[in-house]
Amino acid sequence: MEYVIEMLNIRKEFGSFVANDNITLQLRKGEIHALLGENGAGKSTLMNVLFGLYQPEAGEIRVRGEKVNITSPNVANDLGIGMVHQHFMLVQNFTVTENIILGAEPKSGLKIDRATAREKVRQISEQYGLAVDPDAKIEDISVGMQQRVEILKTLYRGADILIFDEPSAVLTPQEIKELIQIMNRLIAEGKSIILITHKLKEIMEVADRCTTIRRGKYIGTVDIDETMTQSRLAEMMVGREVNFDAEYSKANPQELVLDIKNLVVKDGRGIKAVDGLNLDVRAGEIVGIAGIDGNGQTELIEAITGLRRAESGEVFLNNKSIKNLKPRKVTEAGIGHIPQDRHKHGLVLDYSIGHNMVLQTYYQKPYSKAGIMNYKQVMEKAQTLIEKFDVRTPSPETFARALSGGNQQKAIIAREVDRSPDLLIAAQPTRGLDVGAIEFIHEQLVLEREKGRAVLLISFELEEILQVSDRIAVLYEGRTVAFLDPKETNEIELGFLMAGGKKEEVGRS
Template identity: 80%
Template structure:
């Protein structure tokens, strides 16, 4: 059997913490090999070793059967290994072409040959079916397009072995299907792919084989077409049976908590993206918002949480007008926010996990008194939340950026749910989480609802919306075009409404 990559008994330590405990992974030529594990299982660490970002304490790496020392990413590139990172490594002010050629710019004398660079980028994009605008700035293109730029960066450098690190964590369902087709096209062109993921549906759809690791240890490698179902993979991953379809208690909605009337919000370009939106959420219910990305979800959340001032309309919380208040005033009025962009709005990445756990409450007792911080109280709160929400971290003092994406998400959810606000806005709350963590987070949202809190759930995952919501509001072009009972609708009907298929019943 020809292996293009062999990682044999890899051990990686960070101080006393063992991130990879003698893990073996072997990639065949022309296959998509999934690397599956819980948040913090050591998947990204293992691939960072392969890409030369980390040096292992033990084990060896073979490329095409030959033992190699990959001391930095330049050596990985020379060996034909490219990595598409979970959090994109792009310069926002640069164009697509400038990002792709960065560091390998073709020269004409002493200047960059922009025309030949642009042509080479276009040739590669055409060869692999990766349509892009070579002249667009990164800040002006969608997340899905940015990911294509990352893929083209690796192909421009001649990669034959591609590592995709949680590539679908930030994509819409439509973009995920496009990416799957791109991966299949790459394999057809002779590439080999390692896919880091915890999404079982995608593994069943695209992978040939799957290696499972749990808490830094190798569990096994299976042929995907011989794997019975998603349940068996889930059990390998988390070490217990996972309940994908838990039955929740019936909602008992009470008084109106959030009342949005005639809301109009503009985006950063000055275009109206929320147009005369009306919405009510009651205590004791989960209202799910279904919609294709870009239909006003972000601006709606920003207007409710105080991150953006609406042009017109009213936001009332518990009968009190809070329209246009600052984020802190909104928080103190009783709003909790799990943001869709955990790096921009959820965490201060260079602060410790300890300090991130009290970002909303650090100025109140017991964490602060007469302007002096009580660090012991902060540490106790952080430890309690880390334990309750199973945030995998070596200590409370490590910076938030050192945690895996899924554990960063769990830290935000811990902080916001612990405050038990009157209105909890959960935007993509399970993005980047494994099945065990998703099950736990859904239970937390339902517990808040059972306490008589109002929960606004915004998600691009229709199965999540259908599973957790008590009512589903469909958002299209900045308006609610229909409200449905999850027990009486289907993914097909919701998809039809999300695409503007009809103006449905707008009543409750």
């Protein structure tokens, strides 16, 4: 059997913490090989060893049969290995072309040969079906397009072995379909792919084989064929049976908590992103918002939480206006917010997990007195939440930046749910989480609802909206166009309404 990559008995330590404990992974030429594991299982660490960002304490790496010492990403690039990182490594105010050639610029004399670079980028994008404007600035293009730029960066440098680190974690369903097509096209062109993921449906759809690791240890490698199921993969990943179709108790809605009337909010370009929206959420219910990305979800959340100014309309919380209050005042009024962008609005990455756990309450007792923070109380609280929400971290003093994306998300959810606010806004709460963690988070949202709290759930995962919501509000062009009972609708009807179809027209075409 020809292997293009062999990682044999790899061990990686961080102090006393063993992130990879004797792990073996072998990639065949021309295959998509999934690397599956829970949040914090050591997947990204293992791939960072392959890409030269970390040096292993033990084990060896072979590329095309030859033992190699990958001491840096430049060495990995020279060996034909490229990595598409989960959190994109792009300069926001550079163009697409400038980002792709950064560090590998073609020269004409002492100057960068931009024309040659631009033409090469165009040729590669056409060859692999990665349509993207070479002159667009990164800050002006979608997340899906930014990911294409990351892929083009690796191809520009001649990579024929590509590592995709949680590539679909920040993509919309449509962008995920496009990504799968891109991966299949890359394989057809002779590339080999390692796909880090915990999305079982994607593994079943695109992978040839799958290696599973759990808590840093190798569990096994299986062929993805007609005998493999999502349930079996989930059990390999988390070590127990996972309930994919949980049945939750019936809601008992009570008094009105959130009441939004004729809300108008503009986006950064001055265009109405929320245009006369009406929405209400009652105590003891979960209202799910279903909508294609870009139909006002972000601006709606930011207007409610004080992060963006509303132009007109009303936002009431417990019959009191909170429109255009500062974020702290909104929080103190009784709102919890799990933001869709955990790095921008959820965490201070260079703070410890302990300090991140009290970002909303650090100035209150018992964490602070007379302006002086009680470090011991902060860390004790953090440790309690870490244990309760299974946040995989060496200690509460570890910087948030050092945690896996899924564990960063669990830390935010722990902080917000623990305060048990009157209204919990959960925007993409399970983005980047494994099936075991998703099951746990859904249970937490339902638990808040059963405590009599109001929950507003915003998700691009229609399965999640249908499973957890008590009512569904469909958002289209900044307005709520329909309210549905999840037990009386399905993904097809939701998709039709999300695209602008009328409820009375469902099923006609």
